[in-house]
Amino acid sequence: MDLLYFGIALLVGLYLLMWSADKFVDGSSAVATRLGMPKLLVGIIIVGFGTSAPEMLVSALASLGGNPGIALGNAYGSNIANVALILGLTVIIRPIVIERNVMVREIPILLFATLISYYLLWDGFISRPEAVFMLVLFVCIMYFSITASMREEKRNKPCQEVLHQKQDEPEIMPMKNAVFWLLAGLILLIASSRLLIWGAVGIATFIDISDIIIGLTIVAVGTSLPELASAIAATRKNEHALVIGNIIGSNFFNALAVVGIAGVICPLPVEHGVIVRDMPLNIILTLSLFLFGMRVGKQHQGIISRFEGIVMLGIYGLYTAQLVSIVLGKPLIDFLV
Numbered sequence: 339m340d341l342l343y344f345g346i347a348l349l350v351g352l353y354l355l356m357w358s359a360d361k362f363v364d365g366s367s368a369v370a371t372r373l374g375m376p377k378l379l380v381g382i383i384i385v386g387f388g389t390s391a392p393e394m395l396v397s398a399l400a401s402l403g404g405n406p407g408i409a410l411g412n413a414y415g416s417n418i419a420n421v422a423l424i425l426g427l428t429v430i431i432r433p434i435v436i437e438r439n440v441m442v443r444e445i446p447i448l449l450f451a452t453l454i455s456y457y458l459l460w461d462g463f464i465s466r467p468e469a470v471f472m473l474v475l476f477v478c479i480m481y482f483s484i485t486a487s488m489r490e491e492k493r494n495k496p497c498q499e500v501l502h503q504k505q506d507e508p509e510i511m512p513m514k515n516a517v518f519w520l521l522a523g524l525i526l527l528i529a530s531s532r533l534l535i536w537g538a539v540g541i542a543t544f545i546d547i548s549d550i551i552i553g554l555t556i557v558a559v560g561t562s563l564p565e566l567a568s569a570i571a572a573t574r575k576n577e578h579a580l581v582i583g584n585i586i587g588s589n590f591f592n593a594l595a596v597v598g599i600a601g602v603i604c605p606l607p608v609e610h611g612v613i614v615r616d617m618p619l620n621i622i623l624t625l626s627l628f629l630f631g632m633r634v635g636k637q638h639q640g641i642i643s644r645f646e647g648i649v650m651l652g653i654y655g656l657y658t659a660q661l662v663s664i665v666l667g668k669p670l671i672d673f674l675v
Contacts (some may be wrong), residue, residue, distance in 0.1 A: 340544060347533050347536055347537030348538055348541060349537075351530050351533035355531060355564070358522075360523075360568070361519045362388050363385055363388045363523075364516075364519055368512075368516035371510055376488070377577065377579040378439075378487060381579055381584050382583040383484070386586065387588070390565075390595075393412055398599055398603060400539075401606065408539065408552060411616075414592070414620055417620050417623075418654070419654070420585050422623055426649075428647070432573050432576075433641055433647075434582060440583075444483065445624070445627050447483060448589055448627075449625065455472070462607065463608060464597065464605060464608060469598045472597060479594075551664060585627075611675055614674055630642045
């Protein structure tokens with residue numbers, strides 16, 4: 339019966355997490371758009387960070403509850419799911435065009451943040467000073483990215499204002515409604531995250547599965563569902579800047595802020611599998627964003643195609659198979675445990 343209660347709590351928590359994150363992102367995006375922020379910046383800061391709020395809350399609560407495996411697995415597992423699963427599914431629906439400034443600025447910044455995270459994890463422990471360093475680096479990089487994007491927005495402002503008036507304005511949520519859903523969504527995110535972490539830890543304890551595996555699979559995919567919903571919706575509207583901004587902003591936030599906050603709450607021991615399996619895959623997937631976007635050896639640049647989406651999904655399938663095989667006690671690749 340306990341397992342049934344934990345399962346119900348996990349499913350209800352995931353559903354509320356999806357619904358509340360969707361409302362939170364809708365409200366946040368409307369507020370930001372009415373303030374005249376560029377779409378890429380909205381994608382990175384509002385949509386990307388907003389949809390990463392579940393990861394932040396789940397990892398913080400896991401750290402408070404003494405479950406560092408879920409805290410780390412949720413953050414880095416979500417990054418893997420964001421690129422390999424979510425972006426893979428999205429570009430299969432419709433190929434995505436990546437702007438040049440994303441290729442030369444945002445993706446290299448994300449790669450830098452991922453490499454720094456890997457370096458700090460290498461000794462098998464994240465101390466509070468290292469966690470504080472992550473948060474400081476996060477703030478510095480965000481300041482640089484915001485100021486660079488705003489300068490670029492000023493240069494392109496005349497053309498964008500015309501498009502905004504003709505296409506976007508009628509669809510923007512009224513400011514009062516936007517503020518309401520921003521606050522209400524955030525409150526529900528906190529409640530649903532607590533319910534989710536309770537169910538996940540309960541299941542892990544009941545069936546004796548490592549909490550890092552739970553964090554990397556069920557919790558990571560569950561907290562990444564808001565990113566999937568927003569990415570698919572933006573793709574259907576040809577808002578490619580929002581899609582790629584969502585992925586980059588979410589992964590950047592997870593790599594530094596989510597892990598940094600969890601580490602400040604409680605220093606985090608790092609399992610061997612995170613070092614030899616999860617972080618190297620994070621780096622490879624981040625590099626693939628750049629390589630796929632450049633379409634090396636082809637005439638058309640800045641497009642992630644359906645074939646490349648299938649490749650991403652294949653990678654995620656192999657990664658998930660490795661995790662499942664570890665749970666069953668028969669790992670497909672022994673040294674990636």
